[in-house]
Amino acid sequence: MTKLLNANFHRLWKSKTFWIGLAVACAHHLLGVLNNFYYKGVFTDQVIKADHTLEPDTLILSLIVAVITAFFIGREYGDKTIRNKIVTGHARSKIYLANLIVCSAAAAILFFVPMLVMGLAVGAPLMGGFELSAKAFILPVLCDLLALLAFTALFVLIAMSVQNRTACAVIVLLLAFVLAWIPAPLRETLESPQYVTEVVFSEEVEDFVETGRLMENQAYVGGAARTVLEFAYDFLPACQLEQTSAYNETKDMIHLPVYSVAFILVTTLGGAWIFNKKELK
Numbered sequence: 242m243t244k245l246l247n248a249n250f251h252r253l254w255k256s257k258t259f260w261i262g263l264a265v266a267c268a269h270h271l272l273g274v275l276n277n278f279y280y281k282g283v284f285t286d287q288v289i290k291a292d293h294t295l296e297p298d299t300l301i302l303s304l305i306v307a308v309i310t311a312f313f314i315g316r317e318y319g320d321k322t323i324r325n326k327i328v329t330g331h332a333r334s335k336i337y338l339a340n341l342i343v344c345s346a347a348a349a350i351l352f353f354v355p356m357l358v359m360g361l362a363v364g365a366p367l368m369g370g371f372e373l374s375a376k377a378f379i380l381p382v383l384c385d386l387l388a389l390l391a392f393t394a395l396f397v398l399i400a401m402s403v404q405n406r407t408a409c410a411v412i413v414l415l416l417a418f419v420l421a422w423i424p425a426p427l428r429e430t431l432e433s434p435q436y437v438t439e440v441v442f443s444e445e446v447e448d449f450v451e452t453g454r455l456m457e458n459q460a461y462v463g464g465a466a467r468t469v470l471e472f473a474y475d476f477l478p479a480c481q482l483e484q485t486s487a488y489n490e491t492k493d494m495i496h497l498p499v500y501s502v503a504f505i506l507v508t509t510l511g512g513a514w515i516f517n518k519k520e521l522k
Contacts (some may be wrong), residue, residue, distance in 0.1 A: 315406025
């Protein structure tokens, strides 16, 4: 296992895709800091501190991680490195786990470097310090990091299952975009009330008016379907990101790390099982 990790980390440090991804993540976060600095000067009546741009945009990071994972693992298939590792006696489960660990480490670097360099070192002096205490950031940061690692575990599953590098890159990027799109309609569905006030057209005012009577909302989803949607909203990484904010009540996100860890375990076990059954070309 140690040899696998050493070889993988050596490849990661030499990977141009990784360093380009890190540069893009830092540049994007810097733009966010400068954008907030601009708005601080324009809207002088609003309190805009470094808290607002301390963390990087984790959804953007997930797209970068998708590309890095696809090319990092895709190269192993292209160079027959995975086949050679199996031939030399390395267990498939250890090969899978080593790739997951290194890709997760890359994701963590992409998360913390922009936050520390752009958010803390650059953002804090420009924005005039912080509004919230450090304690208020611990849970949101943990939730965002675990959600990014959950994304990574899913991308590793796809990358280890698809041997073609180009096809793998397309699939993981499409999947990342789809997952990023899901939270908004899912949240709107869950927030739809069970009852709404009846509205009728009044000829007197020639407009729609409320009658004051409550009626069943046809868009409301209840019963078992609602339970499934609520579980999906907590379980999917992109939906977790929508629920995390240092300005939200911690009680509203205390359960999210558990779902992230569960997502990582499910995708890792499933991916390792698929890879163990897979016939290599």
